Amino acid sequence: MIFNKIKLLVAVVGTCIASASFAANSMESATQAEKPNIIFIFADDLGWGDISKHGHPDIRTPNIDRLANEGSEFYQFSVSNPVCSPSRAAVLTGQYPARNSVHRHFATFEHHDNFAMPDWLDKSVVTMPRVLQQAGYKTAHFGKWHLTNRNIKDAPLPTEYGYDEAAVFNGPGPQTDTFKLYDDATDFIKRNKDVPFFINLWIHETHTPHYPPHDSMAKYTHLNEQDQVYAAVVDGADQRIGKILNLLDELDLAENTLIVFSSDNGPEVTGSKSKHFHHIDPDGKVEGIDPLGTYFSVGKTAGLRGQKRDTYEGGLRVPFLVRWPANVPAGRVDTETVVTAVDLLPTFAEVAGAKLPRGYQPDGQSILPLLKGATLTREKPLYWQWQYGKKSGKKPMLAVREGPWKLFYFQHESRVELYNVMRDRAETMNVANQYPEIVKKLKGLAIAWNETLPVSPNPSTFSALRQ
Numbered sequence: 001m002i003f004n005k006i007k008l009l010v011a012v013v014g015t016c017i018a019s020a021s022f023a024a025n026s027m028e029s030a031t032q033a034e035k036p037n038i039i040f041i042f043a044d045d046l047g048w049g050d051i052s053k054h055g056h057p058d059i060r061t062p063n064i065d066r067l068a069n070e071g072s073e074f075y076q077f078s079v080s081n082p083v084c085s086p087s088r089a090a091v092l093t094g095q096y097p098a099r100n101s102v103h104r105h106f107a108t109f110e111h112h113d114n115f116a117m118p119d120w121l122d123k124s125v126v127t128m129p130r131v132l133q134q135a136g137y138k139t140a141h142f143g144k145w146h147l148t149n150r151n152i153k154d155a156p157l158p159t160e161y162g163y164d165e166a167a168v169f170n171g172p173g174p175q176t177d178t179f180k181l182y183d184d185a186t187d188f189i190k191r192n193k194d195v196p197f198f199i200n201l202w203i204h205e206t207h208t209p210h211y212p213p214h215d216s217m218a219k220y221t222h223l224n225e226q227d228q229v230y231a232a233v234v235d236g237a238d239q240r241i242g243k244i245l246n247l248l249d250e251l252d253l254a255e256n257t258l259i260v261f262s263s264d265n266g267p268e269v270t271g272s273k274s275k276h277f278h279h280i281d282p283d284g285k286v287e288g289i290d291p292l293g294t295y296f297s298v299g300k301t302a303g304l305r306g307q308k309r310d311t312y313e314g315g316l317r318v319p320f321l322v323r324w325p326a327n328v329p330a331g332r333v334d335t336e337t338v339v340t341a342v343d344l345l346p347t348f349a350e351v352a353g354a355k356l357p358r359g360y361q362p363d364g365q366s367i368l369p370l371l372k373g374a375t376l377t378r379e380k381p382l383y384w385q386w387q388y389g390k391k392s393g394k395k396p397m398l399a400v401r402e403g404p405w406k407l408f409y410f411q412h413e414s415r416v417e418l419y420n421v422m423r424d425r426a427e428t429m430n431v432a433n434q435y436p437e438i439v440k441k442l443k444g445l446a447i448a449w450n451e452t453l454p455v456s457p458n459p460s461t462f463s464a465l466r467q
Contacts, residue, residue, distance in 0.1 A: 130162025145171025267299020
């Protein structure tokens with residue numbers, strides 16, 4: 001009798017524990033499910049003026065414009081370097097690329113030696129996908145990598161930086177291409193629709209070589225061939241981004257998905273009349289491959305000075321569109337708040353409820369309150385370093401922005417330029433002589449920041465194949 005009562009008591013207690021455990025697991029699952037998905041679409045060499053929302057005279061980008069119309073855009077956003085690899089390293093680490101010795105694009109061992117660069121981004125540093133992965137996100141990277149060079153055979157795989165899945169070009173591991181990367185993303189979304197996910201979708205457009213689809217070419221027959229090809233490339237990307245947006249709608253994920261769209265640097269403007277581009281037939285097959293590749297770019301900065309490889313605004317200021325329904329105000333255009341690429345990691349971490357690792361110091365700050373419609377006080381200036389390389393014999397050029405003021409310090413010439421980029425977005429009026437105190441302050445900031453940077457890479461980032 002007593003034994004039966006004990007059995008009954010144990011059963012009841014066990015049921016309560018199991019129920020409590022189930023409730024706890026259900027609560028944890030609910031919390032996980034409520035975390036927003038994050039998709040970061042990073043274009044390649046797309047200029048500030050290359051979308052119709054920013055007034056391009058010919059190109060129409062209804063799906064990219066949709067992100068702006070259904071979300072917010074920020075006109076004072078800039079990337080942390082005007083070329084590919086360092087710009088991308090800044091996004092991934094939340095730190096200025098020079099802090100990890102990534103000064104130019106990854107290429108050959110000789111190139112890396114000239115610019116005091118590693119052979120790949122240090123895999124031991126804090127990275128965006130790793131932070132989100134540890135917060136319970138499924139993480140993926142599809143598209144361009146270029147945090148090493150595809151010819152560096154012993155470089156770390158993207159999965160060693162915190163990705164659960166990756167398919168890339170210009171990098172190691174499973175490969176994808178200009179078009180397949182969108183299919184990779186849609187497949188990942190479908191498989192992970194019931195858990196929080198993060199995708200870095202680093203698309204090829206508008207970098208060369210160009211792959212203009214026939215249907216997009218047909219829309220722009222009124223343009224000269226060079227403009228037609230470029231417009232068709234942007235048009236094709238816009239259509240494929242539209243398919244991602246439509247999928248989110250179909251799966252009822254749009255409301256709980258934060259999408260950020262930007263570009264790694266300003267546009268390439270080559271002026272070439274070359275016909276070296278690749279046609280795409282209606283079935284997606286590439287026709288007419290030219291082994292010489294292509295330089296057919298006619299990107300637009302909408303009046304900003306400079307282009308790719310320039311630390312003037314045309315090389316750094318790019319579109320920054322953010323959509324997150326019910327969180328990010330629709331149709332908002334912020335023309336004044338200074339935002340930069342190293343803000344993304346701390347921002348995504350806060351969105352995900354993730355804690356930044358102890359001892360990690362991001363160069364940016366979370367802009368989540370700004371995205372949600374509040375104002376933002378910039379905590380630190382923005383910095384850039386442009387390396388000329390050992391062979392040039394020149395010291396790096398430094399640049400710093402604080403509020404409306406942007407100063408360039410050309411160390412090898414002991415020369416400065418100062419612009420009020422809020423009033424003079426085209427940087428045509430050097431006012432350094434009129435504001436000596438501002439010059440003194442900003443120059444001092446740039447020099448002090450530069451002294452915090454390493455002079456050589458971490459030895460663990462050198463390939464064993466380097467001679």
